[in-house]
Amino acid sequence: MIKGKKYMVAGVLACLLAGNVMLPGNASAKDILLSEQPSLDTVKASGQLVAEKDLTAPVAAAVNQETVEKAAGRTEKKSRKDRHKKAVQPAPKTGEATALNIQQRVAAILRQRMAEENKWRAKSHMMRMWPVESEDTGGTLIFSDSPESVTEDGILYQDSVAGDARVLYYHLNSSNAPKKVAVVLENDGDGSAIVRVTRGGTSAPSGDYLDVGKNTQEAYFNGSRHELIYLRPDNKKLLQSQMDETVLQPGQLVYGVYDFTASRKVKVSVIMYPADQDPIEFLKSARVLPKDEQRLRGTFHGMDRIVTSQTPYDPAQDGIVYFPLADDLHDRYRVGIDATDGSQVIDYGNYGVLYRLEIPTTGSGATQYFLSPLGGVYAGAMTVQYGTNPSRMLSTPYGRTFFGDSTPPESPNAEQARNEGLALLTEYTELADLGTYENDKKTVFEFSPPGASNLPVNIIMMPSNN
Structure with missing residues (x-):
């Protein structure tokens, strides 16, 4: 029995160390989205992520937490019992000592991984897509x-x-x-x-x-x-x-x-x-x-696009929300004519289109706004007009030329979830701070996709106390 247990436990340890994990068959979309985020093991010493994700990271998705806690509890209970009997019992045989040592190592690894995963999840926030609508106005874009x-x-x-x-x-x-x-x-x-x-x-x-x-x-x-x-x-x-x-x-x-x-x-x-x-x-x-x-x-024709919402955003009630720009799914690319030959053309990226973002807010307190690049490296600018104050320019990002180069690539499932209205805001999400503004005054942003940058982007709104 001792020899059999030793091989079984050693196999479990090998699977954990090798990253051979399975998602539960009844995992929700939220669980799948969480399970695909990079682990802390994939972070370099510089703080940037490596390109390949660590398949051993989401231990919570690989092993049922209740089973882990029971296994760890039995191991700790057995360890306490062994320490209590140590003075009156003979030393265990070599095979028994090896099995106990492996069990303790398994329990320690599980506890450490669970602590890391819980710590990572505590720094993550689920976002939902905010409903917006757009209208094209203005003159002619050449x-x-x-x-x-x-x-x-x-x-x-x-x-x-x-x-x-x-x-x-x-x-x-x-x-x-x-x-x-x-x-x-x-x-x-x-x-x-x-x-x-x-x-x-x-x-x-x-x-x-x-x-x-x-x-x-x-x-x-x-x-x-x-x-x-x-x-x-x-x-x-x-x-x-x-x-x-x-x-x-x-x-x-x-x-x-x-x-x-x-x-x-x-x-x-x-x-x-x-x-x-x-x-x-x-x-x-x-x-x-x-x-x-x-x-x-x-x-x-129609060089400007007004983006608004029928539903006022209340940060205290609505939490963290986002809406995408220039993704050709929720925000369609413009269609025009090449006047030199009469052919139909598409403005991939909506370059040259000036957006006015007019999302109404309500409730007490203030709303914090961010821009987050989704396609890669991004370097641009915007404006904001708050209440009756004159508009002012915002660099995106502020203090350096570009950002978006440290954002880990999305998995297909994470991209699908984001397109369907559910995304994860983590400590690795790169953000350009657009400011905090009281909800009782109108806030309007101007945005236009910058040349040389990658698209799309998310505009994120959240309670100011976040």
Whole structure:
């Protein structure tokens, strides 16, 4: 019997150490979601997670807790009984001592693993998806990102607009010579046109794409513009005069976003041209370049998206909630037309779309807001307007260029649960703090997917005391 017990217990220990575990057949979705989170054993000394998850981590999902406690209790009871009889009983045989030693080791391992798992779970919070709805409004988005990697001179995108408009260009100089990128406005009508630039910004060209993306968003969100451009019939001018002063060296990226209003229809051309040529003269003979396989260019009507909810959020009653942006499941991508060939195109990521997040809040106290990247590395900016206060810019993240690089990848089951309305907020979730605001005043955020970053993102709302 002693020899049989020794092999049986040794087998249990080997399974525990090897990570051969099984989930209970009746585990709930919540249990499965919890069981798939990385264990503390997968954390490096630096605090970051390794890519592969530790299959031995969720011991609570591998062994029934009640069975573990009984097994540990029997072992401890037997150990106390053995200590009580030690003075009057002979020393156990070698096989018996080995079996008892293994049993004690098993009990110790189980207790340690359970303590680690409970400690980890205590730092985790279940979130549910908050119901939101959206409406597309505003003027026309002119989006130029194809070809993204440009190897020759030419027109990158071109279309005509009137009224409120936004132009976004995002291009990499993949040639072996210095280049410039400019937005040219042309009045090809009979009367004069006035273009009023109301908002916008760009970044110095660079090979650090995340830095370009973040700096451009900060420039766009950091205030308004009041610039007037007068165009006589058949007249051409740059949207911004400094565009002809900015040189892209090979391998550098340029990214810009500008809002404007045109009193009548004007033609908008995004061009890449030699650094030593005049952009207006170049446009006269330039041809439209073919788009690349990503096909990220086009004209999209309704350049703004308002996200709101019919249900006011009460942090004291509703706990921690989230809603996704730019995931094409709950927040659909925009569909438009490539004016250069008439084909239908999709704005994968909703780049250039300006979101207004207007989630009503109620109850006493305050709400804490966060942005959490889901797709990987992220570098951007937003604005917030609280009550009657003027809007202010928020860097996402604040204090460094990017984040999202330390978030462990989701398992398929965890992603499915999140898409269906249940997600886990853990100590490993990377968050950009958007601030805490009292519930009795209206809080509005502006958000736009930043170039060079990964999507989607979650907006998380929670009680301020969390």
